[in-house]
Amino acid sequence: MTTPYNGKKRCFGEYKCPQCNRKWMSANSWANYGQECTQCRINVMPHKQTPLEKPKGLDKSDPKKKHPMELCQKCKQLGVYCGSTYSYH
Ligand SMILES: [Zn+2]
Ligand SMILES: [Zn+2]
Incomplete structure (x- = not known):
């Protein structure tokens, strides 16, 4: 296991990129x-993951x-947008 979350859902x-310290959320x-970090092009694992069902006011992402x-590693592996495959589930 390499990520804090280990379930099947998005x-x-x-x-946080260990090389340039750039932070982002998804x-x-x-x-x-x-x-991948957009600057360093290295794969970065999330240090924190929260279920989407329980927003804590920190979710600033725009759907x-x-x-x-x-x-996105998942998109690359699937060859399609990873969020859309989940909604078809
Ligand atoms: Zn970086
Ligand atoms: Zn994706």
Whole structure:
């Protein structure tokens, strides 16, 4: 297990790049999948993950905001937008 969350659902993840210390958040965060830092192009695992069902007021993500598929490991593996496959589930 490489991520705090280990379930099958999409969750909210917080990432911090160990190289440039850039921080970002994603509402398309998955267990055992990371996202790439846009600057360093290295895969970063989320250090914190929260279920989407329980927002704690920290969720500043915009669901309409474009998901950076080219940075998302899950999208790359699926070849399609990872959030859409979940909704078809
Ligand atoms: Zn970086
Ligand atoms: Zn994705």
